[in-house]
């Protein structure tokens with residue numbers, strides 16, 4: 231198993247209380263070669279709630295600064311003893327376009343190998359997980375989502391574009407939702423990522439759903455490659471140890487189906503290609 235570049239430990243407010251050392255042990259037990267710890271750093275809520283004259287609620291958690299400091303320190307310490315695993319220090323930056331100056335400062339932290347850039351919410355709105363879709367103009371909301379992802383892609387504060395279709399993830403009719411009207415902006419996102427030498431993530435978080443799917447689906451990964459995309463990462467977005475590496479064989483096969491013969495990880499923000507061998511082969 232090659233890589234799982236998007237995992238959350240107990241530092242993330244929505245993850246199980248697992249340590250980095252537990253994750254390293256699990257990764258080694260399954261023969262994973264590269265794993266990144268990427269706890270949540272919501273750029274628009276980096277400081278405690280009082281800084282924003284707001285309150286912590288179930289929906290909105292502030293103080294990502296504490297998450298980042300704890301996660302980076304524990305990951306750096308764990309890097310001293312990782313066995314065969316290469317442990318990469320990462321973070322998932324949410325909502326970069328809402329404060330690109332802060333994101334730029336954090337991106338330059340010397341401990342960081344890679345940053346996943348994600349849009350979990352639009353300015354002034356809750357996370358897509360919490361939205362009341364029957365009372366929203368869904369096509370307009372989805373277009374606004376992809377335009378926000380494009381704004382993220384245009385920054386220099388990320389290495390990997392996270393779960394491209396997150397905005398569609400919780401739609402009541404997600405499987406039937408037609409992305410065709412949004413393909414022009416999605417193409418523009420891909421062209422921007424490619425021009426900047428960044429990567430796209432194939433996120434398997436929902437392979438454990440009753441009706442499994444990936445973010446994005448393989449047709450969009452294929453489109454990314456057609457446009458010249460070369461850097462692809464695979465991830466489970468695991469929020470508990472049992473999902474590290476979960477169904478990675480499925481993700482590897484989808485990458486092959488999309489035409490990829492190599493995967494990418496990042497070391498100190500520099501892309502490193504690793505071969506994606508034929509099905510069933512060993513590296």
Ligand SMILES: [Zn+2]
Pocket residue numbers: 322348350392393
């Ligand atoms: Zn995310």
Ligand SMILES: [Zn+2]
Pocket residue numbers: 236238322467
């Ligand atoms: Zn995540």
